[in-house]
Amino acid sequence: MGVDMGGTKQQGRAERRPGPEEVLQLLRDGKVKWVDLQFTSVTGKLHHVPLAADQFDEKSFKDGFPKLDGSSIRGFGVIEESDFRLRPVPETAVQTPWGTTMMLSEVHEGGGRGRFERDPRHIAERTEAYMREIGFKCYFGPELEFFVVKKVDGDFAIPERGTGFQIHTDEAPWDSTGSNMIARNDGYYTDKAERLRLQIASTLKEVFQFPIIATHHEVALAQWEITSVFGELVEMADRTQTIKWVVKRIAAENDMEARFIPKLIFGQNASGMHVHFSLWTPNGETNLMFRAGTEAELSETGRYAIGGLLKHAKAIAAFSNPTTNSYRRLIPGFEAPVNIAWGQANRSAVVRIPGYEGDGNPAAKRLEFRQPDPSANPYLLFSAMALAAADGIKNKIDPGPAVNSDIYHMTPEQKKALNISGLPGSLSEALDALESDHDFLKPAFPASLLRTYIDMKREEIQKLQGYPHPIEIYHYSDV
Numbered sequence: 001m002g003v004d005m006g007g008t009k010q011q012g013r014a015e016r017r018p019g020p021e022e023v024l025q026l027l028r029d030g031k032v033k034w035v036d037l038q039f040t041s042v043t044g045k046l047h048h049v050p051l052a053a054d055q056f057d058e059k060s061f062k063d064g065f066p067k068l069d070g071s072s073i074r075g076f077g078v079i080e081e082s083d084f085r086l087r088p089v090p091e092t093a094v095q096t097p098w099g100t101t102m103m104l105s106e107v108h109e110g111g112g113r114g115r116f117e118r119d120p121r122h123i124a125e126r127t128e129a130y131m132r133e134i135g136f137k138c139y140f141g142p143e144l145e146f147f148v149v150k151k152v153d154g155d156f157a158i159p160e161r162g163t164g165f166q167i168h169t170d171e172a173p174w175d176s177t178g179s180n181m182i183a184r185n186d187g188y189y190t191d192k193a194e195r196l197r198l199q200i201a202s203t204l205k206e207v208f209q210f211p212i213i214a215t216h217h218e219v220a221l222a223q224w225e226i227t228s229v230f231g232e233l234v235e236m237a238d239r240t241q242t243i244k245w246v247v248k249r250i251a252a253e254n255d256m257e258a259r260f261i262p263k264l265i266f267g268q269n270a271s272g273m274h275v276h277f278s279l280w281t282p283n284g285e286t287n288l289m290f291r292a293g294t295e296a297e298l299s300e301t302g303r304y305a306i307g308g309l310l311k312h313a314k315a316i317a318a319f320s321n322p323t324t325n326s327y328r329r330l331i332p333g334f335e336a337p338v339n340i341a342w343g344q345a346n347r348s349a350v351v352r353i354p355g356y357e358g359d360g361n362p363a364a365k366r367l368e369f370r371q372p373d374p375s376a377n378p379y380l381l382f383s384a385m386a387l388a389a390a391d392g393i394k395n396k397i398d399p400g401p402a403v404n405s406d407i408y409h410m411t412p413e414q415k416k417a418l419n420i421s422g423l424p425g426s427l428s429e430a431l432d433a434l435e436s437d438h439d440f441l442k443p444a445f446p447a448s449l450l451r452t453y454i455d456m457k458r459e460e461i462q463k464l465q466g467y468p469h470p471i472e473i474y475h476y477s478d479v
Helices: 020-028 120-133 194-207 233-253 300-311 313-320 378-394 412-417 427-436 447-465 470-475
Strands: 034-040 046-052 065-069 083-088 100-109 137-149 151-155 164-168 212-217 223-228 257-259 273-280 339-344 349-353 367-369
Touching: 020 100, 034 065, 034 083, 034 120, 034 233, 046 065, 046 233, 100 120, 100 233, 120 137, 120 233, 120 378, 137 233, 137 378, 151 257, 194 212, 194 223, 194 233, 223 233, 233 257, 233 378, 273 300, 273 378, 300 313, 300 339, 300 349, 300 367, 300 378, 313 378, 313 427, 313 447, 427 447
Parallel strands: 034 100, 339 349
Antiparallel strands: 034 046, 065 083, 083 100, 137 223, 137 257, 137 273, 151 164, 212 223, 273 367, 349 367
């Protein structure tokens, strides 16, 4: 669940970011001794390396630093071709509360071979450029849900002996008998842990200059949400990665653990990352998804964008729901969408048209793509969404009429009559869908990225399938 993501396009922009000269001046002042260079792997993991501030000069922003062994990053390089460079992106520089300057970086191949084609940020940049070429500026607004608990005690050291974990939170009846306890799935908009939430939101807003709208407790135990005003594709993917990093860091400083795994607690809602999406003219002046007097006030462009997302939803699931745990969220009964359909203000559909604003507000017209979760790599997810929408527009894929009734309670016959199919039931099924439906990604996704990604995820599935599940032992005890 989220809050209104409406407003005008100009609100999505953070304040102006520094250029190379301003960053160098900051470093020369001597107040900051270390620069934390960060980049994202194919799987979405944020990696970083601290470099001494006195190593930076004008050439650093052109040539980068030969500081990356690509063979040590999953999905990047092989051992015989593993010399990579990290090129700082000065406009992402922020002086953090932890005595460092943080900067995101581009990944380049060594030997002057140029940008590394499997750098997720590069794929997002290529997607953004392609969308401009065909006449669109894209805006994204993810609602980032996650868990913050006192501790997750894991028993994984000797898998042969058995595995298991225990969750500790003051909000749970097994850890609390006081005022912090929350009933099952009854946490929405309560004030539990508000001090820590506001500390995180204030840091993001005041230090990182992110336009945070709100932060609140979500439905499940120890579940929170942070929402910011929308931004362009690369900007918002950068912001999402930084928000996750800041949340984890501040939680740890307060002896808490932030977890972005979708399904953490049995019987409770899982965490999603619903993504609001709109298409504008390249100059950002006109929302191309709005047309007054039509169903849901959607233009043909808006309808076709929805059609593309619905057509490719199963393939997109490989990026939007990229873990085996993701499919413990995509089950009926916990507010997660499992039905490939669209509707107006209908949370049981994969795509819905939010109705917070009422009629007649072109700037607020957008769709909400509800299937993603916070384990997604935002660079790849947002790119896949944009390219699916573009494919729908190019091929005039109409999504059909809106489904405005609760799909969860429809019979199979009713769903069939409305041509409603389901999302993949597992990561393996999602990868199968991606293997058979990926042509729409060709404008920005290199074949090597898709092959590497699918191979890594299949290895992940095979590895996890080898571990007996504790509940399996219980459920099949009488076999």
